[in-house]
Amino acid sequence: MAKKPWGGRFQGGTEQEVEAFTSSLDFDQRLFPQDIAGSQAHARMLARQGIIAPEEAEAIVRGLEEIRGEMEAGEFSWDPALEDVHMAVESRLIAKIGEVGRKLHTARSRNDQVALDVRLFLAGEIEGLLGDLTDLRRAGARLARRHLGVLMPGYTHLQRAQPILFSHHLLAHDEMWRRDQARLTESLARIRVSPLGAAALAGTTFPIDPQFSASQLGFPEVFRNSLDAVSDRDFLLEFLAHSSIMMVHLSRLAEELIIWSSSEFAFVDLPDAYATGSSIMPQKKNPDVPELVRGKCGRVCGHLLGLLMTVKGLPLAYNRDLQEDKEPLFDTLDTVKAAVRLMTGLLGNLKIRPERMAAALHGGFLTATDMADYLVTKGVPFRTAHEQVGQTVQYAETQKKELWELTLEEIRRFAPQADADLFEWLKIENSVARRTSPGGTAPARVAAALARVEEELSL
Numbered sequence: 001m002a003k004k005p006w007g008g009r010f011q012g013g014t015e016q017e018v019e020a021f022t023s024s025l026d027f028d029q030r031l032f033p034q035d036i037a038g039s040q041a042h043a044r045m046l047a048r049q050g051i052i053a054p055e056e057a058e059a060i061v062r063g064l065e066e067i068r069g070e071m072e073a074g075e076f077s078w079d080p081a082l083e084d085v086h087m088a089v090e091s092r093l094i095a096k097i098g099e100v101g102r103k104l105h106t107a108r109s110r111n112d113q114v115a116l117d118v119r120l121f122l123a124g125e126i127e128g129l130l131g132d133l134t135d136l137r138r139a140g141a142r143l144a145r146r147h148l149g150v151l152m153p154g155y156t157h158l159q160r161a162q163p164i165l166f167s168h169h170l171l172a173h174d175e176m177w178r179r180d181q182a183r184l185t186e187s188l189a190r191i192r193v194s195p196l197g198a199a200a201l202a203g204t205t206f207p208i209d210p211q212f213s214a215s216q217l218g219f220p221e222v223f224r225n226s227l228d229a230v231s232d233r234d235f236l237l238e239f240l241a242h243s244s245i246m247m248v249h250l251s252r253l254a255e256e257l258i259i260w261s262s263s264e265f266a267f268v269d270l271p272d273a274y275a276t277g278s279s280i281m282p283q284k285k286n287p288d289v290p291e292l293v294r295g296k297c298g299r300v301c302g303h304l305l306g307l308l309m310t311v312k313g314l315p316l317a318y319n320r321d322l323q324e325d326k327e328p329l330f331d332t333l334d335t336v337k338a339a340v341r342l343m344t345g346l347l348g349n350l351k352i353r354p355e356r357m358a359a360a361l362h363g364g365f366l367t368a369t370d371m372a373d374y375l376v377t378k379g380v381p382f383r384t385a386h387e388q389v390g391q392t393v394q395y396a397e398t399q400k401k402e403l404w405e406l407t408l409e410e411i412r413r414f415a416p417q418a419d420a421d422l423f424e425w426l427k428i429e430n431s432v433a434r435r436t437s438p439g440g441t442a443p444a445r446v447a448a449a450l451a452r453v454e455e456e457l458s459l
């Protein structure tokens, strides 16, 4: 059994169950690139400040580089007795370069070390995720461009409400993704703050230069309070919150795709490569990908709640409870990345059925609001117009007719101010074309909105 780096004051070994219970090695292995980079920056800082000799720092940096190679090649043997990635790296270093390796942990604790590793890791991952979100937005914008001009019913309460452009609907999702990107980007400023130099909790007696190690790692800022530096996990909570919102956004789109691909709607055909069959019903093509995106939203939101509960009762500063921050973080990242990529693929290969969308524009009196607006232009107060149109709709329903199939005389029974030009207002295309208000669904507005998004995405 390996000797514990902290074994000085202990007699005998650790109970095996305790070792298994306290170890984070299984999952924090994933942080080895960050752990090594952080240690190299720390060693260089120690040498620069005259705390260790320059040759010593060089030996440490080189030794760590070799360990990185072993880990990348999968040749590293992870000893479960070594608790976590930090101790695994350090004991390997000592085994490789001898006594000098024992100097690396000067003026440092695993408490500031682990906080640094997670921050470095998350900052890198967020950059990747921002790129993935850009790909998703591009897939959405391309779909909007391909089908610019296609009409569909817009819904409220999942009841047909007013005609809109399909592209307008897609661009609504783009707004959500744009905010998701903005939230992640803003959070980077709070993640890129180096806690290195806080040591265990109170700072250190050595003349360290935290700014130097931070800048080695590309972090523009340094912690201001050593207690906070080792116990703060706000940046993770924020990320889990942002991820939950992202998943909620994807889940809402997933839900729409599920509904739209049902035979009741049949607005879209899911690509075969993104659907699955049934083991018993040969005819079925199931929307499992959007269903699982919707389903996995639950676990990501759960991770946010879980970590909030982990952190809520912790006295300052570091507590071992904080080790529980990693699995929710890793699982959230893996889940969100997969969900974003799969939705990108789905949108990129989605088949739209404009004829089905057009068919759904009939039968729901979707231009009733337009008739009310028309009456307003004839001097009728809106509330009165609303009432008159309501009565007209009720009458049309009894006649099993669309509003535009009524005669002017019939309409005038309820709306005496109506003239023949009303019929222009009742046409679906005109209803969309008239909604020229800012952010509205008129083709010119949507075309401009799409052009703006394409510019943002360099499309």
Ligand code: ARG
Pocket: 024, 028, 083, 084, 110, 111, 114, 318, 320, 322, 323, 324
């Ligand atoms: N594995 C620990 C974690 O993830 C590293 C820090 C442990 N620090 C300590 N004093 N036991 O939080």
